[in-house]
Amino acid sequence: MNPTRSTTTPASRRRRSVNRVPRVVYALLGVMVLLSVFPLYWMFVVSTTDSATATSLPPHVLPGGNFLHLARLVFDTVPFVRALINSLIVATTIGVGQAVLSALAGFAFAKLSFPGRNALFLFVVLTMTVPAQLAVIPQYLIMSKLGWVDTLQAVIVPGLVSAFGIFWMRQHISNTLDDELMHAARVDGATTWQIFWRIAFPLVRPAALVLGLFGFVYAWNDFLWPFIVLKSPERYTVQIAIKALQNNRDIDLGLAMSGSFLATLPLLVLFAFVGRRLVQGIMEGAFKG
């Protein structure tokens, strides 16, 4: 990354001129950051002001003192605490499920030999091209047969493991887990499950964590499917609660904005801690499109 350390040759001088960052680059970056962050900032501003200020022109770009009032209105209009808990349950279960179940299947495909392994893995890879999310109508019919309509498991269970997750974990496990280590464990009498849980999984924990985080973010933000299967307000996830707040905009124009801010805040806090890992994950190919 730092080829400019040796300074004498002409080549390195040229390199340095290539590497110098012009001011205009920082200006462009400033614009980029502003455009990326401003809508969120605006969400926050509107959720701290009263309707008159929020709708005045030229716009007030500084936060006001109305945050608690609006937040209380949000909690009074829909069961928002319940919605936050529901979202936390859904997103955590899906995140953990994605990490563990994908790692488990990835481990089997990477390190265990069993009849049909290659065919099954090819099948897993092929399913990635199947747009199953278009099949919401039969999915709904299945859920109603199971009696799962208006329950959280209708949102959780279909998302517990993914083809991509298996593919991703298989790659990491075959690159990290040494065959000799596995053999040694076997000689010592370890079962397959023990090899997975005590050796393979700890080795790939960073990759599994990234996968779980993407699963968490995806589940927290998902809209269409929860909107279809969750009917009663006590079952809403935060995203569906936001929609309900928007339907009540006659109460206060800032209601939906305040709800949106409150629904985004937990992810922003999480992002402050793990954002670096998510950036790395995307750049290493952990796409979750």
Add this chain to the structure above:
Amino acid sequence: MSGKVTAVTTMLGPATAAENTTRPTRYRHIQQGVRERLAPYTYVAPFFLLFFVFGLFPLLFTFYVALFEWDPIGEHHYVGLANFSQLVHDPRFWGALRNTFSIWVLSTVPQLLLALGMAHVLNHVRLRAATLFRMSVLVPYITSVAATTIVFAQLFDRDYGMLNWFLQLLGLQHVDFTASVWASNIMIAVMVAWRWTGYNTLLYLASLQAVPRELFEAAAADGANGWKQFRHVTIPALRPIIAFTVVTSTIGGLQIFTEPLLANTVGGLTCGAARQCQTLTLFLYEQAFGRFHFGYGAAVGVALFVMTVIVSAINYLLVTRIRSERP
């Protein structure tokens, strides 16, 4: 279903405790042997179970439901291809197709161009606080579509939106962004582009960093300026990942739903009285869950499926061509 999933995990549990059983050793060995041989299958079983029940079967069943007039709480009877012939003569379907297509073009083209430029800028080696910049362009990605739509709908508001205030400062007329096809499609395209530009930037940046720096240096030594480097080094190196992002944004574009549902606050399931911004997925939802025409909704689902397959097929051809072009 969840019962079966937990059954799989509890089946795995006792394997660790197998040593503690009091049964005769030989019996235990056989039992453990069977368990060990079955282990790989139980490890991959959750995926296959979930995929068949909630993925493949519903997908195939969509084709079946599309052949019926299907009321979820009442009767259903077979109508053959009637839903499809109704669909091709339905102006609402063609309108939704037009909106889906135009939102896709209006969001994808500027988004990917912007992402290319941003990746080029972020690729400066000695940029300070590189991680911070990368994280901030990813903030829109972790913001939910619902929240994004609500804040942008406010920014685009006809009477007190900030955008219209800017237009007024420039001496332009106020635009009602929910009223016409073009204005509403542009508004939704901006929401989509905002959410995905940073994400695509990081994908491009990752590919760019795999390009040997010597390539840029050689180009610079040959007198290639910034634009020429961009045109002759950056773009060719990124071609495969550009193809990938075009496909993912196309498939994503076919599924746009939340933005048109929430962007037009008075639009309801049609995104306005004239269906000016109703997308195909929203049309599907309106028919199936708004009007309880499951059969007709399924026919829309089949149409969406066919379009997705066509896009994937074109992608496959493009990618193989790109691969054969590059040694």
